[in-house]
Amino acid sequence: MDMSKEANEVVLCVSNAYQKKFYLNENFNGLPQSIRDELKIMCVIYTEDIGGVLELVYDEAGNLELRTSCKEGDFCYDEIGSVLKIKQLRNEKRELLEALEMYYKVLYLGEGLEALDEEEDK
Numbered sequence: 001m002d003m004s005k006e007a008n009e010v011v012l013c014v015s016n017a018y019q020k021k022f023y024l025n026e027n028f029n030g031l032p033q034s035i036r037d038e039l040k041i042m043c044v045i046y047t048e049d050i051g052g053v054l055e056l057v058y059d060e061a062g063n064l065e066l067r068t069s070c071k072e073g074d075f076c077y078d079e080i081g082s083v084l085k086i087k088q089l090r091n092e093k094r095e096l097l098e099a100l101e102m103y104y105k106v107l108y109l110g111e112g113l114e115a116l117d118e119e120e121d122k
Contacts, residue, residue: 008060010108012100015043017051018071031103035096042093050085051077062105064097066090 014023022040029036039056046054052070059065066086070077090097105111 010058010104012056012058012064012104013039013043014056015040015047015054017047017053035100038093038096042089042096046085046089049078050082052082056100058101058104058108062101062109062111064101064104 010027011023011025012028013025015021016023022044024036024039031039043054043056046068050068051074052068055065055067055069057065057067066089068082068086070079102112
């Protein structure tokens with residue numbers, strides 16, 4: 001599976017209905033097991049229901065994007081269901097997705113550390 005993206009993007013995880021595989025970027029093995037399990041369940045259920053490929057990708061600002069795609073000519077892929085399911089996931093998993101964004105922004109982009117440094121200086 002080709003994980004190469006634009007240089008300023010980082011793949012968190014991918015679920016692929018065609019290969020029946022789930023991939024979690026090894027750089028995120030530090031996430032608690034319960035979070036990794038929840039990501040896997042969420043993504044695999046999505047691709048089982050909808051088909052195609054679901055990617056969770058951090059953009060250069062640290063925002064977590066849910067991207068979906070399918071092979072050309074895949075008539076089993078539910079395009080309308082995909083849009084609805086993504087909206088449902090964003091709603092139901094809002095806290096998880098926001099926490100993952102914060103985790104990435106603090107650990108990988110160094111955001112929020114200035115505020116912590118200021119607190120220590122007081």
